[in-house]
Structure formats: structure tokens, C-alpha cells
Amino acid sequence: MNTKLITQIKNEWRSNLWLVTELLLVSVVLWYIVDYMYVKTSIYNQPKGFDISHCYLVQMGCLTDKSPDFIPNQTEEEKRQDVKELLSRLQHRPDIEAAGLGQNSYPYNGGNSGASVVYDTLRSPGWTVRRLVTPDFVRVFRYCGTRGETPEQLAEMLKDSRNFLASDNLYKQRYGRDLTSLVGKPFYLFGDTTNTWNLAASLQVIRYGDYFEAWNSYSMLAPISEAWYSKNLELCVRVKEDQDQDFIARLKADSEKQYRVGNLFIADVRSFVDIRRNYQQAETNTWNSYLFGMGFLLLNIFLGLLGTFWFRTQQRRSEIALMKSLGGTDRSVCIRLVVEGLLLLAVATVPAMLIDWNLANVELNSWMDGSTFSWSRFLITVLFTFILIALMIVVGVGIPARKAMKVQPAEALHDE
Amino acid sequence: MIKQYFKQALVQLRQHPLISVISIVGTSLSIFLIMLVVMLQQVKVAPFSPESNRDRFLHIHYMTINHKDWGNDGTSNGPMSVQTARELYKSLKTPEAVTIYSCMTVSTPVSLPGIPAIGADVRETDATFFSVFDFRFVGGKPYDEANFDAGRPVAVITESISRALFSTTESVGKEFLLNHAPYRVVGVVKDVSTLADMSYGQVWIPFTSTDLPNDTWCDQHMGMMSTTILARSRDDFREIRAEAKRRMNEYNSILADQGYTLRDLNRPYDQETQSISFSANMEPDLQAARRERVIIFIILLLVPAINLSSMTQSRLRQRVAEIGVRRAFGSTRMEMVGQIIMENLIVTLLSGAVGLFISVLMAYWGTDILFAQPYSMTLNAPTVDSSILLHPSTFLYALLFCFVLNLLSSGIPAWKASRTGIVNALGGKIH
Numbered sequence: 001m002n003t004k005l006i007t008q009i010k011n012e013w014r015s016n017l018w019l020v021t022e023l024l025l026v027s028v029v030l031w032y033i034v035d036y037m038y039v040k041t042s043i044y045n046q047p048k049g050f051d052i053s054h055c056y057l058v059q060m061g062c063l064t065d066k067s068p069d070f071i072p073n074q075t076e077e078e079k080r081q082d083v084k085e086l087l088s089r090l091q092h093r094p095d096i097e098a099a100g101l102g103q104n105s106y107p108y109n110g111g112n113s114g115a116s117v118v119y120d121t122l123r124s125p126g127w128t129v130r131r132l133v134t135p136d137f138v139r140v141f142r143y144c145g146t147r148g149e150t151p152e153q154l155a156e157m158l159k160d161s162r163n164f165l166a167s168d169n170l171y172k173q174r175y176g177r178d179l180t181s182l183v184g185k186p187f188y189l190f191g192d193t194t195n196t197w198n199l200a201a202s203l204q205v206i207r208y209g210d211y212f213e214a215w216n217s218y219s220m221l222a223p224i225s226e227a228w229y230s231k232n233l234e235l236c237v238r239v240k241e242d243q244d245q246d247f248i249a250r251l252k253a254d255s256e257k258q259y260r261v262g263n264l265f266i267a268d269v270r271s272f273v274d275i276r277r278n279y280q281q282a283e284t285n286t287w288n289s290y291l292f293g294m295g296f297l298l299l300n301i302f303l304g305l306l307g308t309f310w311f312r313t314q315q316r317r318s319e320i321a322l323m324k325s326l327g328g329t330d331r332s333v334c335i336r337l338v339v340e341g342l343l344l345l346a347v348a349t350v351p352a353m354l355i356d357w358n359l360a361n362v363e364l365n366s367w368m369d370g371s372t373f374s375w376s377r378f379l380i381t382v383l384f385t386f387i388l389i390a391l392m393i394v395v396g397v398g399i400p401a402r403k404a405m406k407v408q409p410a411e412a413l414h415d416e
Numbered sequence: 417m418i419k420q421y422f423k424q425a426l427v428q429l430r431q432h433p434l435i436s437v438i439s440i441v442g443t444s445l446s447i448f449l450i451m452l453v454v455m456l457q458q459v460k461v462a463p464f465s466p467e468s469n470r471d472r473f474l475h476i477h478y479m480t481i482n483h484k485d486w487g488n489d490g491t492s493n494g495p496m497s498v499q500t501a502r503e504l505y506k507s508l509k510t511p512e513a514v515t516i517y518s519c520m521t522v523s524t525p526v527s528l529p530g531i532p533a534i535g536a537d538v539r540e541t542d543a544t545f546f547s548v549f550d551f552r553f554v555g556g557k558p559y560d561e562a563n564f565d566a567g568r569p570v571a572v573i574t575e576s577i578s579r580a581l582f583s584t585t586e587s588v589g590k591e592f593l594l595n596h597a598p599y600r601v602v603g604v605v606k607d608v609s610t611l612a613d614m615s616y617g618q619v620w621i622p623f624t625s626t627d628l629p630n631d632t633w634c635d636q637h638m639g640m641m642s643t644t645i646l647a648r649s650r651d652d653f654r655e656i657r658a659e660a661k662r663r664m665n666e667y668n669s670i671l672a673d674q675g676y677t678l679r680d681l682n683r684p685y686d687q688e689t690q691s692i693s694f695s696a697n698m699e700p701d702l703q704a705a706r707r708e709r710v711i712i713f714i715i716l717l718l719v720p721a722i723n724l725s726s727m728t729q730s731r732l733r734q735r736v737a738e739i740g741v742r743r744a745f746g747s748t749r750m751e752m753v754g755q756i757i758m759e760n761l762i763v764t765l766l767s768g769a770v771g772l773f774i775s776v777l778m779a780y781w782g783t784d785i786l787f788a789q790p791y792s793m794t795l796n797a798p799t800v801d802s803s804i805l806l807h808p809s810t811f812l813y814a815l816l817f818c819f820v821l822n823l824l825s826s827g828i829p830a831w832k833a834s835r836t837g838i839v840n841a842l843g844g845k846i847h
Contacts, residue, residue, distance in 0.1 A: 015730065018722055018723075018725060018726035021722055022719065022722040022723060022726075025715075025719060025722065026719060029715055029719075061595050062627065063595065063597065064625070064627055066597035066599075066625060066626075067595070067597035067598075110791070111494075126489075232631070252532070253532065265595075267522075267523070267524060267525055267595065268522075268523040268524070268525070270523070278791075278792060278793070279791075281788050281789060281790050281791065281792070282694070282790035284788070288785065292449065293449075293712075293715075296445060296449055296716070296719075299445060300445070300719045300720055300723055303438045303441060303720075303723055304722070304726065307435055307438045307439075307723065307726070307727045308726055308727070308730070310434055311435075311727075311730045
């Protein structure tokens with residue numbers, strides 16, 4: 001039977017050529033999309049190193065001389081004390097678990113600052129993110145140490161201004177060393193070669209965002225000096241687990257009475273869910289448009305096979321009738337048609353794989369783990385692409401095949 | 417003749433209902449997706465109020481600065497200070513107008529005394545802002561240079577903010593609190609879509625009325641400001657760029673004493689370049705973005721075209737006797753090709769119209785998903801109206817893509833059919 005099927009496919013090569021060309025084109029484009037989705041999903045599911053659930057960003061504002069409440073001639077010291085006071089009041093608010101200040105520090109933050117972390121001859125990569133924070137900032141986003149240090153213990157360490165924390169992978173790529181082994185050693189920071197800081201703990205890698213890979217996300221945390229306090233710092237809070245309901249509205253309602261400190265006030269409160277959505281909208285948009293593209297391609301495969309096999313079953317009416325009268329069952333007629341479609345896909349998949357492989361080798365597809373190709377990833381994505389198209393073929397051929405199954409041998413042969 | 421084409425096309429559509437449905441669905445799906453891509457691009461570059469002059473805009477959204485102590489690669493990137501914007505761009509002679517405004521909106525509490533505040537997206541601007549961007553005023557007028565220079569607390573607000581604060585859109589002259597400071601409404605404008613990247617806001621105030629100009633870094637060279645230049649015409653772009661370059665060089669020679677160098681990364685960018693410029697420290701690659709769009713168009717056209725070709729060919733097979741008769745009675749090959757393509761075009765245009773219609777519907781219903789901006793500070797969802805979506809060019813594009821799709825999907829079958837030998841065709845054989 002199979003050799004017959006292949007002969008039949010060969011005999012109809014003209015119309016099959018259209019199908020195979022289409023399957024080939026779709027297979028390549030679809031593989032590109034599947035590969036993108038595989039990479040993004042894998043990266044997304046890596047541990048993030050931070051937790052934004054129940055977290056909020058409190059934006060501080062400062063009165064100007066246009067306001068009747070404005071306190072003129074405040075010294076810089078007074079302004080800094082106001083920030084400190086506001087932080088402390090929020091820390092004592094009953095529904096808040098932790099509150100901390102940071103500079104270019106919160107997750108999903110478009111802005112960043114760099115820092116160098118130097119130990120002996122070991123030097124951190126140029127894009128090491130510097131997070132200057134107050135100790136409780138660590139408790140807000142629940143950073144954890146590699147030796148099982150809890151956020152509370154880490155916060156305790158940051159109370160000493162000579163301590164700092166850094167993610168475990170700073171020297172991994174360049175020197176193959178984990179930072180855990182260097183805990184307690186003196187480091188040079190920020191290009192300052194006169195003072196040393198003590199690495200108090202090595203941190204589990206804090207990724208820069210959901211679509212940044214762990215191996216390439218470098219960061220360090222150091223205590224922020226009070227001299228830096230200003231309304232432009234990021235005030236981040238974590239509320240207690242059951243307190244998310246209306247938290248923003250409640251805090252805003254209280255803000256006039258309880259959180260006006262000097263010229264300082266709470267200007268805006270934003271949930272980190274919103275911040276994350278805004279920050280990653282570009283990725284979300286790309287994902288959505290690829291999803292659209294995928295649907296479009298699959299629908300086209302469906303339509304193409306539906307149309308072609310519709311004509312085919314019409315042309316082969318008498319042939320099908322003959323098959324049935326010689327003992328072919330409904331099932332075997334249907335299977336024969338579906339297998340014909342799948343064979344065509346198999347024919348198209350071979351050159352498609354070659355093209356895919358070349359695309360990956362000239363690095364035109366997505367990046368993961370510093371490369372665009374790995375055997376496991378390639379095989380998984382090719383297989384998945386095949387299955388997706390095969391599903392469409394089964395559905396597309398299935399409809400005309402059902403029609404073919406209903407052929408009454410007597411009538412069809414009678415027509416002939 | 418044309419009537420004949422119509423008749424033929426309609427009869428054919430009726431002959432094979434399923435194949436007709438497949439052709440129409442396939443074609444309209446393709447046009448639908450293509451038009452979505454076109455619209456996504458149009459909201460970024462096509463003019464609509466308050467950015468009706470997009471074709472004459474040149475933007476300097478961010479600036480790059482280097483200090484000799486940071487090494488050649490060490491740069492600081494972001495919005496610039498008022499001082500930098502004034503020195504570099506406000507001083508240019510060629511443009512019609514140059515405006516300086518805050519690089520992003522900030523959600524700010526606005527209220528009436530004693531009433532809980534609401535958050536409004538505030539943008540701080542100069543007075544020229546309103547001659548560069550054409551807001552539609554429903555009451556009052558923009559703040560003028562005198563108000564701006566004096567740093568008076570005046571504001572232009574949108575209709576929705578006016579309604580939220582005063583329960584009416586006629587609020588010119590009334591006072592409200594912005595960051596706890598009393599501001600007077602001088603103008604009320606129609607709501608602005610967040611898709612108007614540079615001008616979007618809900619409240620606009622003079623930046624001289626706040627401390628924003630003092631919010632600076634890198635010794636007051638960098639700050640919170642962006643600049644947009646309005647050229648008299650696109651022909652001036654080259655001259656404006658050259659003048660800006662000269663001014664930059666002059667200014668850098670002054671800064672050399674402090675060790676700073678400003679770098680513009682070939683700014684100012686026109687609207688299309690700016691629309692793909694996301695990071696402050698990288699020059700956008702316009703060619704790559706265009707190439708990507710062309711590839712998307714090709715895929716969206718080619719895949720359904722192959723489908724349709726295959727079906728057109730199957731259909732022509734059944735009409736091969738008719739083709740033979742026509743050829744026998746003196747129809748030329750070109751006429752045959754022309755007829756088949758024209759017949760097909762009728763179906764393509766029909767489905768194209770369906771596709772365009774669905775894409776417009778989708779644009780209205782799925783606005784917040786489709787047009788969500790890659791980067792923005794506001795939590796307000798984007799809105800579109802017909803002035804943003806439906807330009808004459810939209811229809812032209814749709815028509816153009818229909819023609820291309822038609823040629824792609826019926827060209828080869830028509831050419832093949834026309835080459836069939838008359839004797840064979842009369843006998844019903846196509847190959």
C-alpha cells in the first residue's frame with residue numbers, strides 16, 4: 001500500500017509541488033517562531049532572584065514655592081531628614097511588611113547605574129548593575145543568599161556600611177569562579193582603590209527582567225549613604241500578604257494626614273505588577289505578534305490542504321469507490337488520505353530542517369545561553385514545528401476525507 | 417468586457433462554494449494581517465492631532481555625554497538639561513520652531529481643596545510647545561511666553577481632567593491644586609491619545625513653574641528634558657542637521673575645559689527613526705527595521721499566494737475546454753492571461769475589502785492590545801479614532817497589496833493556462 005501511495009504522490013507531482021513549497025516555507029517561518037517562543041519561555045521560567053508580589057513603588061514629591069504650605073529655606077540636611085522620616089513612618093505602618101530606599105535599584109527599572117567589583121586580579125563585567133539601597137530594600141524584594149541566608153539576615157548585614165552583597169555569577173563567565181568562596185574577603189568597589197568593602201554574602205542571581213538571562217545578569221548591592229537621600233530615590237514597600245486589597249487607595253487616603261513630612265509628600269503609588277507590564281510591553285508585543293503570525297501560518301496550511309484535498313477526493317471518487325468495493329473500510333480510506341498529507345510534510349521537512357540549521361548557524365534566530373544553536377533546542381523546536389503542522393494537516397485533510405468516506409461504491413462506480 | 421469578467425467571477429464563486437470560501441478567507445486573512453502591520457506603523461508616523469506635523473518633526477529625545485575620565489566607552493545617557501537644550505537647539509536659526517519639554521509624563525496628584533486627589537499625567541513644557549504641537553482647544557488658549565518666563569502656575573488640561581475636577585469642560589479661569597500648589601486653568605483641550613508619544617499628557621504646565629529645571633546631573637548638562645524641532649519643510653532637514661552639528665561642535669569646544677563631550681548619535685531623528693529609538697545609548701537602525709517589515713509583508717503575501725495559486729490552477733483545469741475554444745476563435749495569449757487575472761482580481765478586491773474592514777474593527781476593539789506602547793510611563797491605555805487610523809494612504813496600501821497578492825496568486829496559473837496548446841485544450845488536457 002505504501003509504495004502505491006508514493007507512486008500516487010509522484011504522479012500528482014504538479015499539484016503536490018505547490019503544497020510542498022508551501023509546507024516548506026511555512027515550516028521554516030514557523031520554526032523561527034517556535035524557536036523564539038521556546039527561548040523566551042525557557043528564559044522566563046528561570047528563577048528570577050526577586051519577588052515582586054505584594055510590592056509597590058511610592059513616588060515622592062516635593063512642594064514648590066507656589067504652594068501655600070511650602071517651607072522655604074530648608075537646608076539640605078533637613079530635606080534628607082524628611083526623607084528618612086517618611087521612610088520610617090511607612091516602615092511602622094501596620095499593613096506594610098518592609099520598606100526600603102534604592103537608587104536605580106528596583107526590578108523592571110529602565111534606568112541603571114554601573115559598578116566595578118574587584119578582588120585581587122578578578123574584575124566584574126562592565127554591565128554590573130549597582131544597587132545602592134537601605135538594608136530593608138532586600139526584605140522588600142526577598143533577595144536570598146547562596147548559603148541559604150534569608151532576606152532578614154542579608155538586611156542585617158547591610159546595616160554595616162563597609163559590607164556589600166553581590167550576585168554569585170560576577171566572575172563565573174570570565175574566571176569560572178563562584179563568589180560564594182570569596183565571602184568575607186575584602187573587595188575594591190566603584191573604582192576606589194583606597195578603601196575596601198567586605199563581601200558579606202553571595203546572592204542568588206537577580207535577573208534584570210523576566211527576559212534577561214541569569215548568566216548575563218550581574219549586580220551588586222551596597223548600603224546607600226544618607227548623603228544621597230532625596231525625593232528622587234525609589235521608595236519601595238512590601239505589604240503583608242493579605243493587605244493588597246485597596247492598598248493604593250488606603251495609602252493615598254492617609255497620605256495627607258500621616259505622610260506629609262516638611263515639603264515632602266506621596267505623589268503616586270504604583271503596583272509592581274503595573275510597573276512590570278509597562279516595562280516589558282515591548283516583549284509582550286513581539287510575543288503577541290509572533291502568536292498572530294503562527295495562527296496565520298497554521299490557518300493557511302489548513303486552508304491549503306483543505307482546498308487541495310477537496311479537489312482530490314472529487315477527482316478520485318471512482319478510485320475510492322473501487323477501494324471500498326474491494327474491501328477497504330472507511331477508516332483505511334481516511335488514513336490513506338491523511339498519510340498522503342503527512343508524507344508531503346515529511347518531504348518538505350527535510351529541506352526545511354537544512355534551512356533552519358543554516359539560519360541558526362548564521363545567528364539569525366533568538367539568543368539563549370550565548371548562542372543561537374544547541375542540538376537539544378534545535379531538535380525540540382523542529383519536532384514541535386512538525387507536530388503543529390501535522391495537526392493542521394490532519395484537520396485540513398480530515399474534512400475532505402470524511403466526505404470521501406461517505407462515497408457509496410455502487411453509485412460512484414455507476415457514474416463511471 | 418468588464419461585465420463579462422464580473423459574470424465569470426461570480427459564476428465561479430458559486431460553482432465551488434468551499435473553494436470560494438477558502439479563497440476569500442485566505443485572501444482577507446492576508447490583507448487583514450498586512451493592514452494591521454500597516455496601521456501599527458501608521459500610528460507611529462502618520463500625522464494626527466496634536467502631532468499633525470509629524471513629517472516636519474526632528475526629535476532629540478535623549479543625549480549622550482562622555483567625560484574624559486570615563487574612557488571612550490564610558491557614557492551617561494538620557495534626557496538633557498534645559499541649559500543643554502537651549503544652547504544646542506533653541507539657538508538654531510533654520511527651524512520654524514523649537515520646543516523643550518519634559519521627556520516623559522509624571523503621574524501627579526491633582527485635586528480641588530479638601531477633595532481626594534486623582535493622578536493625572538503631567539507634562540512640563542515651554543510656550544513654543546503649543547505652536548509645534550497642534551492641540552485642539554475647546555476653551556481658552558495656551559500659556560504665552562510672558563506666563564512661561566514668569567513661571568506662573570497656569571495649566572492647560574484635557575476635557576476629561578476638567579470633567580473629573582470641575583464636572584464641566586468650561587473650566588478656563590478656575591483654580592485647582594497640582595502637587596498641592598494652586599494652578600489656574602488657561603486652556604482646555606480635547607483628550608490626547610497616548611500614541612502621541614511626544615505631546616501626550618493630561619495636564620501641561622510651564623516647566624518654569626516647578627523645580628524640574630534643577631533636576632540635573634553631570635554638572636547640569638543632563639536633566640529631564642527632550643527637544644522637538646519643527647522644520648519649515650522636510651527639505652530643510654539637511655540644513656538643520658548641519659547647523660545642529662556645527663552648534664554641537666562649538667558647544668563641545670566650550671565644554672572641553674570641564675572635560676565633557678556631548679554626543680548626539682546622529683540626532684536629531686525624524687519621526688520614523690524616533691519611533692524605533694528606544695534606548696538612549698544606541699542609534700536606531702532604520703534600514704533593519706524597514707527590512708524586517710518587508711520580510712513580514714513577503715511572508716504574509718507569499719504563503720496565501722501559494723495556496724491560492726494551487727487552487728486557481730485546479731479550477732482552471734476544469735475550464736481548459738473553454739480556454740481551448742477561446743483560443744481557437746482568435747483570443748491571444750495575453751488576452752487569456754489578462755482575463756484570468758482580471759477575474760481573479762475581482763475576487764481579490766472583494767476579499768481585500770473584507771480584510772480591511774476586519775482590521776479596522778480589530779483596531780478599535782483591540783486597541784489596548786494592538787497598540788500598547790513598547791515603553792511608556794502612563795498606565796492609561798492607548799486610544800485610537802478614525803483620524804488616527806483611516807488615512808487615504810491606508811486605502812491605497814490595501815489596494816496595492818491586493819494587486820500584488822492577485823498577481824502572485826493568479827499570475828503563474830494564468831500564464832500556464834495560456835500556453836496550453838489549442839488542440840490539447842479542446843481535448844481537455846492541460847499539460
